[in-house]
Amino acid sequence: MAQGDNRKVTLKDVSKASGLSLITVSRALRQPETVHADTRAKIQRTIDEIGYIPNLTARSLVSQRSDMIGVVVPILASSLFADFAQGVSHVLEPRKQQMLLAVSDWSPQKEEEAVRTFIARQADAIIVTGFSHTETTRKLLGKFAGPVVEAWNLRDRVMDCAVGFDNYAAAVDMTRYLIGRGYDNIVMVGGAAAHNDQAEDRTRGFIDAMRAAGRSVDADTIVEFDNPATLEGGVALLPKLMARKNPPDAIFFLAELPAHGAMMWCLSNGIDVPGEVAIAGFGDLSLSAILPVPMTTVQIKGRAIGETSAELVMARLEGVTDIPRTHDLGYHLQIREST
Amino acid sequence: MAQGDNRKVTLKDVSKASGLSLITVSRALRQPETVHADTRAKIQRTIDEIGYIPNLTARSLVSQRSDMIGVVVPILASSLFADFAQGVSHVLEPRKQQMLLAVSDWSPQKEEEAVRTFIARQADAIIVTGFSHTETTRKLLGKFAGPVVEAWNLRDRVMDCAVGFDNYAAAVDMTRYLIGRGYDNIVMVGGAAAHNDQAEDRTRGFIDAMRAAGRSVDADTIVEFDNPATLEGGVALLPKLMARKNPPDAIFFLAELPAHGAMMWCLSNGIDVPGEVAIAGFGDLSLSAILPVPMTTVQIKGRAIGETSAELVMARLEGVTDIPRTHDLGYHLQIREST
DNA sequence: TTTCCATTGACATACGAATATCATTGGCTC
DNA sequence: GAGCCAATGATATTCGTATGTCAATGGAAA
Numbered sequence: 001m002a003q004g005d006n007r008k009v010t011l012k013d014v015s016k017a018s019g020l021s022l023i024t025v026s027r028a029l030r031q032p033e034t035v036h037a038d039t040r041a042k043i044q045r046t047i048d049e050i051g052y053i054p055n056l057t058a059r060s061l062v063s064q065r066s067d068m069i070g071v072v073v074p075i076l077a078s079s080l081f082a083d084f085a086q087g088v089s090h091v092l093e094p095r096k097q098q099m100l101l102a103v104s105d106w107s108p109q110k111e112e113e114a115v116r117t118f119i120a121r122q123a124d125a126i127i128v129t130g131f132s133h134t135e136t137t138r139k140l141l142g143k144f145a146g147p148v149v150e151a152w153n154l155r156d157r158v159m160d161c162a163v164g165f166d167n168y169a170a171a172v173d174m175t176r177y178l179i180g181r182g183y184d185n186i187v188m189v190g191g192a193a194a195h196n197d198q199a200e201d202r203t204r205g206f207i208d209a210m211r212a213a214g215r216s217v218d219a220d221t222i223v224e225f226d227n228p229a230t231l232e233g234g235v236a237l238l239p240k241l242m243a244r245k246n247p248p249d250a251i252f253f254l255a256e257l258p259a260h261g262a263m264m265w266c267l268s269n270g271i272d273v274p275g276e277v278a279i280a281g282f283g284d285l286s287l288s289a290i291l292p293v294p295m296t297t298v299q300i301k302g303r304a305i306g307e308t309s310a311e312l313v314m315a316r317l318e319g320v321t322d323i324p325r326t327h328d329l330g331y332h333l334q335i336r337e338s339t
Numbered sequence: 340m341a342q343g344d345n346r347k348v349t350l351k352d353v354s355k356a357s358g359l360s361l362i363t364v365s366r367a368l369r370q371p372e373t374v375h376a377d378t379r380a381k382i383q384r385t386i387d388e389i390g391y392i393p394n395l396t397a398r399s400l401v402s403q404r405s406d407m408i409g410v411v412v413p414i415l416a417s418s419l420f421a422d423f424a425q426g427v428s429h430v431l432e433p434r435k436q437q438m439l440l441a442v443s444d445w446s447p448q449k450e451e452e453a454v455r456t457f458i459a460r461q462a463d464a465i466i467v468t469g470f471s472h473t474e475t476t477r478k479l480l481g482k483f484a485g486p487v488v489e490a491w492n493l494r495d496r497v498m499d500c501a502v503g504f505d506n507y508a509a510a511v512d513m514t515r516y517l518i519g520r521g522y523d524n525i526v527m528v529g530g531a532a533a534h535n536d537q538a539e540d541r542t543r544g545f546i547d548a549m550r551a552a553g554r555s556v557d558a559d560t561i562v563e564f565d566n567p568a569t570l571e572g573g574v575a576l577l578p579k580l581m582a583r584k585n586p587p588d589a590i591f592f593l594a595e596l597p598a599h600g601a602m603m604w605c606l607s608n609g610i611d612v613p614g615e616v617a618i619a620g621f622g623d624l625s626l627s628a629i630l631p632v633p634m635t636t637v638q639i640k641g642r643a644i645g646e647t648s649a650e651l652v653m654a655r656l657e658g659v660t661d662i663p664r665t666h667d668l669g670y671h672l673q674i675r676e677s678t
Numbered sequence: 679t680t681t682c683c684a685t686t687g688a689c690a691t692a693c694g695a696a697t698a699t700c701a702t703t704g705g706c707t708c
Numbered sequence: 709g710a711g712c713c714a715a716t717g718a719t720a721t722t723c724g725t726a727t728g729t730c731a732a733t734g735g736a737a738a
Contacts, residue, residue, distance in 0.1 A: 005484035007461050021717050051482055056459040057396050058694035061723045082421035089442040101440040103428040117437060120395040122346050143390055145344035231625045267631040286570045292606040360687050397724035400693045
């Protein structure tokens, strides 16, 4: 028996220490009804004494089931993706599934590498965020026989399953709402849309709604900055926008943190919200409701997206087949005082 | 060869499809210098064609190395633990290590279950947050031969390695600072200390500093609420504290989010900060610096704790032994206008 | 022609859990 | 005493990758 490392204690060690055969110990653990209660008790005592923990690696090789779920998120810190990941974890944990987590930094190549690793590790299912993937990732996932969930957006073409909400429609609705409020000079602030279908769809939703309302859209209408979206980004941007010859009377941020940054800047600099400029965000982080001027935002359910994604893959893994492959968790325009 | 599932494509399939022996294919992948270049090219073409991805489960059984690191965090959403986990991930990813993530919800039992699973999955190292563990967890980690890091706090008795900062000293220093500013009625607001060594040490630091300064500490001085600490918790508490017959003139929050909530409430209700009440937090989330009244707080480096923890275990796994087992990343009193 | 070396292959085995199949043993019932 | 059944054991093998060791082959150099 290996000394001092519980990872190295094997069924063989239990067999020797208990004076019973290997097959009996295995039976006691896997088919207890075939082993006498006294024998089982003796085995359990031995297991407790020598600290045997089954090697799940070896088991998964035989059973063809790893009980691991791979999850890729673009970022974790200061974002709803943390809520999402926590939601996933809370569904997996009681079912004894282990989450493999990878952070892609919005890089499709890193996502690809993560997916390849999940496959190599025999993950039973894979959850990715969004629809922007490399061609290789698509191929890998296309040949992956387990459930695949693309989360955080909805599109017609889905690799397997999708859990999210319509980013395009959400942006259309918010833009329409702002137009309906009579704002003349609406500016949209978004993250880089390249490799980010969510940002792409939100941007397109904004543009389409503006054009449908006869509004012009030019370089001054859409302001773009790099991911990730930060508070500081919003703080830095606002003075520039307000210093324009023709400043905006409404700003629609396609992410929540920069909107918070903008709100802070306005509060700190005596800019009346929504009197001088209205501000709308996207995500409804907790802070939005408790700002001195509660902020209008698109409310989405990051945690629920995680939970639903995990529930969907678990159902699929348990053999349930008559479930919808697409789950629209919707969004909600949370209208507050900032607009 | 298995149809349609890239997880099922084996070395044997490559051998057959290339007309070369199993051992040659294996050699080409593992000891390329022993295989002719033309042969290697042929093998690589075959691998690309049939989509072979090595089964890391089987490999780890043989190699006795899983290249997986288990990480337990108490929560992910809206907390610096997300920064921490991201920091861990960023150090592991370039080294091709896979993070196994578990969320314990501040439950030592859940932490125990996670640790047991990491051991069963042959994780090469384990990173836990804090020093509060069940006795069983201590035993499991005591018999685990890989590196173990207890992160987010520092204490004299360490199971293996520790990466964090002195929560006790940080609270002492901030309390002393507030006392030195002349605040008469300082109230501390903290999360439940049970099973949470960080909260425990912060609370003890506050109490000790108060008593050392001849200040009384009673039920009105220390306000406790359940984990996790939320914005809404701070918003709900402030009116109660300010409605006291003898309201506090300074409030020291032992976590950052409730402090933000308190700041929002004061801003919304015309309470002058720090004129009527000073507010200090613990964590220095980004928002603290950009509030209309920038907030004083204990600055800690969540992400760096993650990175350092991961770097430490990687160094240990790579055989480096002459490295400190304890890394004090320190803290910093970030004094701003709220006090 | 002989020797040496690079390359490939055959064979056996390891890692640890799981299990199919047949055999053995003891106790109980008829 | 025979038959049956519960319980345990022996044997062989699987899962997929890795590797030690020896054998075989072809090509090049001396």
